[in-house]
Amino acid sequence: MNVSRDLDVRNAYARDASGLELIPDAVARPTTIEEAVDLVRSAVADRTPITAAGAQTSTTAASIVDRGVLLSMAAMAKTLDVDPVSLVARVQPGVTVGALNAQLAEMGLRFAPDPTSEHDATIGGAIACNASGARSLRYGPTRAHVRSVHLINGSGQLVHLRRPQLEKNTVGFFAAQDPVDWIVGSEGTLGVIVEAELSLVPLxxxxxxxxxxxxxxxxxxxxxxxxxxxxxxxxxxxxxxxxxxxxxxxxxxxxxxxxxxxxxxxxxxxxxxxxxxxxxxxxxxxxxxxxxxxxxxxxxxxxxxxxxxxxxxxxxxxxxxxxxxxxxxxxxxxxxxxxxxxxxxxxxxxxxxxxxxxxxxxxxxxxxxxxxxxxxxxxxxxxxxxxxxxxxxxxxxxxxxxxxxxxxxxxxxxxxxxGLGKLKRHWLRVQLSPAQLDVMQAIKNALDPLGLFAPGNVL
Ligand SMILES: Cc1cc2nc3c(=O)[nH]c(=O)nc-3n(C[C@H](O)[C@H](O)[C@H](O)COP(=O)(O)OP(=O)(O)OC[C@H]3O[C@@H](n4cnc5c(N)ncnc54)[C@H](O)[C@@H]3O)c2cc1C
CATH class of the missing domain: 3.40.462.40 (FAD-linked oxidase, cap domain/gating helix)
Structure with missing residues (x-):
């Protein structure tokens, strides 16, 4: 897969719905997990920052960057599998919420979160932002509907994080029990989501x-x-x-x-x-x-x-x-x-x-x-x-x-x-306590020790 440094290409990925413009040093558009892993590994080797992007509908400048590689996941847009019995869909990150729901509707099923931007927003972006919509009153935001994610972490490893299916568990602090919860809402700062398993609801x-x-x-x-x-x-x-x-x-x-x-x-x-x-x-x-x-x-x-x-x-x-x-x-x-x-x-x-x-x-x-x-x-x-x-x-x-x-x-x-992205991150320190910030930083250090993912977002 090639990484483009062409100015026209970089300009094409320099804006999101925030109204700001940040031009990345390079743009890469993987079409397979293997390509995405190779790309992250070489960026890690060179200490190059990596910012994943979906449809770039972020209103907080979370999906644009003026440093390193902008990794557009929009071309990985397949629904891989739908199991109508166990109510699970396995999808690539670039599939849009709207396209997925159009497919599911034919089977009498639905992915419940419904951001107003659903016809553009990707599943990767929805997971990374814990997106929600009008129907979240009944079904909750995206978090509750993510069963597992395949993530490329900051060491270039592909890891599969799956929610424990336990009804009782007393091992460890709650904050550490379910790493899927670290990824949902992390705004690209902990790694690149390359596949996800979603819970569905019947229409x-x-x-x-x-x-x-x-x-x-x-x-x-x-x-x-x-x-x-x-x-x-x-x-x-x-x-x-x-x-x-x-x-x-x-x-x-x-x-x-x-x-x-x-x-x-x-x-x-x-x-x-x-x-x-x-x-x-x-x-x-x-x-x-x-x-x-x-x-x-x-x-x-x-x-x-x-x-x-x-x-x-x-x-x-x-x-x-x-x-x-x-x-x-x-x-x-x-x-x-x-x-x-x-x-x-x-x-x-x-x-x-x-x-x-x-x-x-x-x-x-x-x-x-x-x-x-x-x-x-x-x-x-x-x-x-x-x-x-x-x-x-x-x-x-x-x-x-x-x-x-x-x-x-x-x-x-x-x-x-x-989310906070780049525009609202100054509020993080106002809303959360120093102890909460330390927990966030510890998770960041564990998954992205070199601090390469989505610089400027959230933290
Ligand atoms: C008109 C309009 C209406 C909107 N309405 C809503 C709404 O009702 N509810 C709502 O919640 N939001 C809404 N939004 C905000 C936005 O659409 C959502 O946050 C959406 O989930 C972002 O998806 P995206 O594919 O565009 O992600 P992007 O904007 O491309 O990226 C958003 C964040 O996700 C990260 N990211 C994207 N893909 C990946 C990946 N594969 N791996 C890791 N990180 C990734 C990026 O790094 C970035 O931090 C709206 C935006 C607009 C412009």
């Missing part, structure tokens, strides 16, 4: 989507907390997703739907419920209508999405919001501005308070309010600000810093699904 027999309009943000978020608690009390009733739209996000979704859809609403919650028997449809609807009514929803105004095509439409209006904001942000780049997006989360019951405080901080600094939407059921909104120029960018970044400090004070996290 539910029925899925129902509901869009509920609210007279205010607080009513919508109180509904979300109540819906979440009902689902926790009776887990079969936990919705797959509980997505929130503030008034400005709703306006963008309305444009995508067309007409005067949800015209008088000040906030919207979109939820999906899975169930097994056709005759449950009315019961599922009734349950959500009666809960909605307790928070001021008029049942006549609820939109129902009852089949696969309708559910796809519903996802389209959900995805229209980040797509629209990305376009607005891109249009400001020539003027020194861009979209600034947060990825913080708080315990879900604290979301309304956190959003109130976040809005107050924007007001205090005279910054236009963010368009806010996202995974409210997990306490995880996305605030999208638009900086029109470099001055506004500085102001917004200041507001975001203060917001994150507030969020951490509420027991929250700076990054709930996009």
């Amino acid at each position: 539910p027999a029925h899925e129902l989507g509901l869009a509920l309009p609210f007279t205010g943000e607080h009513e919508a978020l109180a509904f979300v907390a109540a819906a979440r608690e009902r689902g926790d009390a009776a887990p079969v009733q936990r919705p797959q997703c509980l997505e929130f739209f503030d008034e400005s996000a709703l306006a963008i979704a309305r444009d995508a739907v067309g007409g005067s859809w949800m015209q008088s609403a000040k906030a919207l919650v979109y939820l999906e419920q899975a169930f097994e028997a056709d005759e449950e449809t009315d019961a599922v609807l009734d349950r959500w209508l009666s809960l909605g009514e307790q928070f001021g929803v008029d049942a006549a105004d609820i939109a129902v999405y009852a089949d696969a095509a309708a559910l796809r439409d519903a996802r389209r209006f959900r995805h229209a919001v980040p797509a629209h904001m990305n376009e607005r942000g891109s249009a400001r780049r020539p003027h020194g501005g861009r979209k600034v997006s947060t990825d913080w989360a708080v315990p879900y019951r604290r979301l309304a308070d956190a959003l109130d405080s976040a809005r107050r901080l924007a007001d205090v600094h005279g910054v236009e309010q963010a368009v806010t939407y996202g995974h409210a059921g997990n306490g995880h909104p996305h605030q999208n600000f638009i900086a029109n120029d470099a001055d506004e960018l500085r102001q917004i970044n200041g507001v975001v810093d203060e917001t994150i400090a507030m969020v951490l004070g509420m027991g929250g996290t700076v990054a709930a699904e996009h």
